Amino acid sequence: MQSETHGEFPALKERLAHFPVRCRSAGLKVTQQRLAVYSMLAGTVSHPTPEEVFEAIRGGLPLLSLATVYKILDQFQRAGFVRKVSTEGQAARYDAKVEPHHHMVCTACGAIQDIQLPSEPDLAQGLSAESGFQVARYDVIFHGLCGACRKAGRGQP
Amino acid sequence: MQSETHGEFPALKERLAHFPVRCRSAGLKVTQQRLAVYSMLAGTVSHPTPEEVFEAIRGGLPLLSLATVYKILDQFQRAGFVRKVSTEGQAARYDAKVEPHHHMVCTACGAIQDIQLPSEPDLAQGLSAESGFQVARYDVIFHGLCGACRKAGRGQP
DNA sequence: GTGGCTGCAAAGCTTTTGCATGTTC
């Protein structure tokens, strides 16, 4: 119990323990690089870019290449281990929390936070019939000022 | 009345007629390039990329440069004339419809459609207090199969 | 042993930038 910070989603230890199993189920071999990428992502809430993941783990894997990190993140996303967060600009950002939730993007500092809406209606309901579109999932992205930037007076010139 | 296709938002003619005024209010000079970019965007519902805008209007402006289109789209977005639609990959896409609405992205063909939710609760309500985040706006992006791809059986192997 | 994975380098796209020239107001 002590390794759970908020009790919000599976504890880090448990997720790491299951990782090899999940890899094999997905037809992916368990390598040091994949372990390192997943551990890093699972241990942060900062939604890092591929470059940031690379910088964070290259200490333990001196020969690691950024291209490998890109490939691994892409495989993880398609296997459902991680989520790629739509960011309107620049580099992609990844999130190891795959449970349904949304995101807030700070317009001043660019930080991304997870958002769990307390009670959320199913927005997709009724859409399919009306438009012929078959909704598989949807993302909500909130834009605004994060707590830190608001206190610092940033973003309101 | 005849130029309105659906009555959903201001007619094309009217929007074009107001364009010079809006430009000057925003401190932007009225140039042929800006007119061409805005007309093209206002006359489509396909959410084109900068490249597509460029290709569509270069016929009438032989010397037009893609860099100019990028600059103009960026200015338009900051002036509130157009919206930049967050697309998880590749090139940015722009929308001349700025009235509140959401988007559907087809996972098979990549097409983007506007979505007007019939009745939508304010998702941002209650968020600020809880998280310290000050929400300015939010976007909803639906992912799934568009009508055409669904009929064609694409996207479901 | 074999198929898949990694590392490296190079290429591919999208987007931005600097600057001389041209245009709007």
Add this chain to the structure above:
DNA sequence: GAACATGCAAAAGCTTTGCAGCCAC
């Protein structure tokens, strides 16, 4: 005429690709 826009070319990011050698299974 002054300030701002454009066009061009070059550069800067981010991401993908091809391939030889290496590793997990």
